[in-house]
Amino acid sequence: MSLSRYDFPEGFVFGAATAAYQIEGSAFGNCGPCHWDTFAATPGNVVRAEDGSKACDHYHQWPADLDLLQAAHMDGYRFSTSWARVMPDGVNINPEGIDFYDRLVDGMLARGLQPFQTLYHWEMPSALADTGGWTNRDTCHRFADFSEAITRRLGDRVAAIATINEPWCVAWLSHFLGVHAPGLRDIRAAARAMHHILLAHGLSVERLRGMGQQNLGIVLNFDYPATVSASPEDQTAANLWDGIFNRWYIEGITRQAYPSNVLEGLGPHMPAHWQDDMPLIGQKLDWLGVNYYTRNLHAHAPGTPWPSIRTVPGPLPKTQMGWEIYPEGLHHFLTRMAKDYVGDLPIYVTENGMANADQLEDGVVNDRIREDFLFAHLAATKQAIADGANVKGFFYWSLLDNYEWAEGYEKRFGLVHVDFATLARTPKSSYHALARALARNTGA
Ligand code: IFM
Numbered sequence: 001m002s003l004s005r006y007d008f009p010e011g012f013v014f015g016a017a018t019a020a021y022q023i024e025g026s027a028f029g030n031c032g033p034c035h036w037d038t039f040a041a042t043p044g045n046v047v048r049a050e051d052g053s054k055a056c057d058h059y060h061q062w063p064a065d066l067d068l069l070q071a072a073h074m075d076g077y078r079f080s081t082s083w084a085r086v087m088p089d090g091v092n093i094n095p096e097g098i099d100f101y102d103r104l105v106d107g108m109l110a111r112g113l114q115p116f117q118t119l120y121h122w123e124m125p126s127a128l129a130d131t132g133g134w135t136n137r138d139t140c141h142r143f144a145d146f147s148e149a150i151t152r153r154l155g156d157r158v159a160a161i162a163t164i165n166e167p168w169c170v171a172w173l174s175h176f177l178g179v180h181a182p183g184l185r186d187i188r189a190a191a192r193a194m195h196h197i198l199l200a201h202g203l204s205v206e207r208l209r210g211m212g213q214q215n216l217g218i219v220l221n222f223d224y225p226a227t228v229s230a231s232p233e234d235q236t237a238a239n240l241w242d243g244i245f246n247r248w249y250i251e252g253i254t255r256q257a258y259p260s261n262v263l264e265g266l267g268p269h270m271p272a273h274w275q276d277d278m279p280l281i282g283q284k285l286d287w288l289g290v291n292y293y294t295r296n297l298h299a300h301a302p303g304t305p306w307p308s309i310r311t312v313p314g315p316l317p318k319t320q321m322g323w324e325i326y327p328e329g330l331h332h333f334l335t336r337m338a339k340d341y342v343g344d345l346p347i348y349v350t351e352n353g354m355a356n357a358d359q360l361e362d363g364v365v366n367d368r369i370r371e372d373f374l375f376a377h378l379a380a381t382k383q384a385i386a387d388g389a390n391v392k393g394f395f396y397w398s399l400l401d402n403y404e405w406a407e408g409y410e411k412r413f414g415l416v417h418v419d420f421a422t423l424a425r426t427p428k429s430s431y432h433a434l435a436r437a438l439a440r441n442t443g444a
Pocket of ligand 1: 404
């Protein structure tokens with residue numbers, strides 16, 4: 001597929017994304033413990049019980065990593081600032097942590113990269129996890145304090161700030177399905193986390209706006225809800241999945257209301273007076289981040305408790321994660337967000353990518369399958385723009401192979417291969433293909 005930056009509007013931001021815990025190395029720089037350290041240390045939670053203590057050692061190797069972005073002609077870099085690194089006990093500032101991000105942002109600007117910052121990409125400081133994490137309303141206020149502290153230092157130089165990365169993962173995946181830290185499987189904890197994560201977003205936006213900060217957004221993830229059959233029961237199951245995964249967060253923010261089919265199950269477990277928080281949650285955004293990876297097939301699961309959904313793998317080709325490759329879903333969500341929720345508000349594809357069992361052979365990684373995946377999703381984005389969605393940028397997930405949470409270091413999403421024994425970086429063929437597509441035609 002031959003697409004280049006010239007197939008997209010002038011000023012469109014091409015970049016790659018990472019997150020702090022997945023690449024930095026939490027053992028360095030007086031970073032505090034977070035709930036992922038203890039989740040990983042508990043047998044059975046993470047492949048080989050691996051954690052992010054060393055990760056890609058980005059804490060020390062960041063200049064070379066930023067060079068990789070620049071050499072691929074990227075315009076932006078989406079990164080996150082770890083709460084546990086900036087505030088190891090969840091309250092007091094670690095000067096070494098905040099200095100690290102200060103240098104990192106200056107490093108981006110020196111290389112012509114627009115810094116797209118995410119405030120919460122899942123490093124809940126252990127001290128706050130001890131008091132209930134996202135099940136505790138007080139954590140939302142602590143998060144606003146963290147947002148203020150880091151923004152006082154970086155806010156004059158970042159291009160955009162996202163409050164939260166993927167509230168569905170923070171709340172449902174982590175408190176109902178138990179797959180991510182803190183590994184709870186409890187409907188009451190899930191209902192509280194689903195509401196509190198949006199309250200934290202609202203309090204953070206309110207605090208940052210009060211400081212005069214511009215370009216505030218949130219990053220939501222979306223999963224295309226297909227059905228196993230055309231039966232009304234399976235349709236209802238897919239609609240409920242759509243409500244839990246896709247509609248809860250965007251409708252909380254843009255309509256100040258939660259989907260009624262989800263409240264049927266969660267209503268009894270919601271925190272008292274949650275309705276009073278909706279105006280705060282529903283404040284104006286400056287942009288919306290869309291993370292998209294796959295679709296899933298759903299069926300009614302009779303005889304099981306609410307939500308009574310059985311999710312099964314579909315027939316399409318799959319990535320190393322077992323996720324179906326379905327670029328049409330990205331077009332669906334970009335146009336749906338514009339049409340049903342945000343109108344002309346700028347939308348960024350803040351994550352899209354695939355894991356693959358890449359092999360380094362004779363110094364080369366040939367990941368043609370990732371090239372095809374990437375360009376198919378870029379084509380879906382281009383079509384969504386043609387169909388009226390105001391998409392302003394696309395960030396590939398991820399720059400580097402990294403710590404894939406409960407999957408440890410097994411699943412490789414990077415444009416750049418990382419040898420986790422030596423930490424050597426090797427750009428894959430997909431990196432070179434993207435670099436060619438992004439090179440500017442200078443006419444020389
Ligand atoms: O690695 C994650 C990232 O942290 C959040 N979005 C999905 C990616 C792939 O699973």
